[in-house]
Amino acid sequence: MASWITTLRNLIVDSLEKSWLPLPISPEICESWKKGLPSDESGIVLYTSCMYHLAPLIEKAVENLEKFGVTEGGVRSRLAGVAAKIAGSVILRPDPAEIERANQVMRKIYDMLTKSGVRIRLLDREIYSGALLYELGFEREFATYAQKAAKYFMERGVKEVITVDPHTHHLLQAVYPKFVPGLNIKVHSYLDLMKSNGVSIKGFVIHDSCLYARFLGKYGKIRELLSPGQPVEDPYYTGRDTAGCCGGPIESIFPDVAKKVAGVRVRDLSKLSKDVVVQCPICYVNLKRASNGVKLYYLPEVLL
Template identity: 60%
Template sequence: MIQKAVENLEKFGATRGGAASRVAAVAARYFGGLVLRPDKEHLERAYSILRSIYNMLRKSNVEVGLLPDEPYSGALLYELGFVEDFASYAAEVYKYFEERGVRRVITVDPHTQYVLERIYPQYVPGFDLDVRSYLEYIDVSRVKVKISGFAIHDSCLYARFLGKYDLVRRILAGGNPVEDPYVTGRETSGCCGGPAESINPQLATKIALGRAKKLAGLSRTVVSACPICLANLSRTGIVEVRDLAEVVEL
């Protein structure tokens, strides 16, 4: 959906303001379901990534339930500064989990992990869910990495704020990733440009191009554990980006 949204924002010049923005806003409200419908191949890839994560959890003896109508975390509302909207939305999401007796949430991306673990407790009174990343359940000793000689692009949230930098490397160590203290360092690696793509796709593209060029200096194949990073860097056409769950198995 991110890919489709950015394509249309760029096509109609909606981020430049004025009449184009107003028309785009109305169109998104009434035709968003059609305009933002992902391509079949992108949907299949997303499902494949989720199936891989689910299978790794099951092989790690983790019993996990799936909620077919689970609401979005609201991460983008917070990241774009709609704090009041986020606060009311987060309260509804927490209520949803409470009513279904959920005590632990296993996340599959850094933005959901960060907003549930670090931000919800600040805005939702009594928030007490145990929030874990699926990465924490992977048995590193059993991991098989299906490719080699790739570069790692770290999610800023995983690497700098959620303490997953070393964990990602332990999981991917069998693939002999190409490292550079500046390009892939914990504090020095660059951003993919997201989620700015939803308000300024031109800026996001510029940042993504710069990041992709630096990664390409290490390897044309890049592995990331964030869907927003995957989407942004893939749009550059400079590197092939794979999700971590696509390249490892137990």
């Protein structure tokens, strides 16, 4: 298992050094949603960290890790390490339909923000926040990358950003300042800046991001946005402090454990509704692997 963790760390670090992304994909995948959209250079940077576009690739990667049995040790774990090294030397290509879905989600966020009066600036290139390094415990490697990423922002005069996922928001707001002295970037969540005219579905259940609900204070805001859709609530299954986890972000180290946790969560959510609204690409990936008839929506997809 230790050899696999070392291989995983090296793969992420090597990919970040080459492309600013944690896995070997074409950077163009992260940029495709911007085509034709105007950028206001005096506006607030809409920073994606490529999270929605990485989600389908993470899903496929985790499926392969399960097949190789990375947590079982021995020959199968060593084979997984070899496979990862091979994967790191080629450009991985996720499902085009899922990339188009990510494009639509990001364009929806952009449109809702601009209609709410927010002036949006688009970066010349999306870079990853480094969340995976930090959340998997590779703190030394994260510190090096965070300083590099902060320099990227500062060179472009970035003073404010709008984040679109909980992992990136938490990292920039609470973690980066600890590793990058003097960094002064104001961090907004898109949830707080946009206005909704309703919800396109009714009777769904909300799967909360642990970060949004328990650490970033977005539990109430999410319900404010989704209330017209009459979400089904339960004091335990959807409570701020009691709702279950999706199983992430350990899917790259313990994919079998992550899937079992996701299975429990899907079982509990399905008692309330077969339609589930999620707020986080990592939650989406993990719950999808155990979906079992449950239909998953990203929060922006259901807002009007």
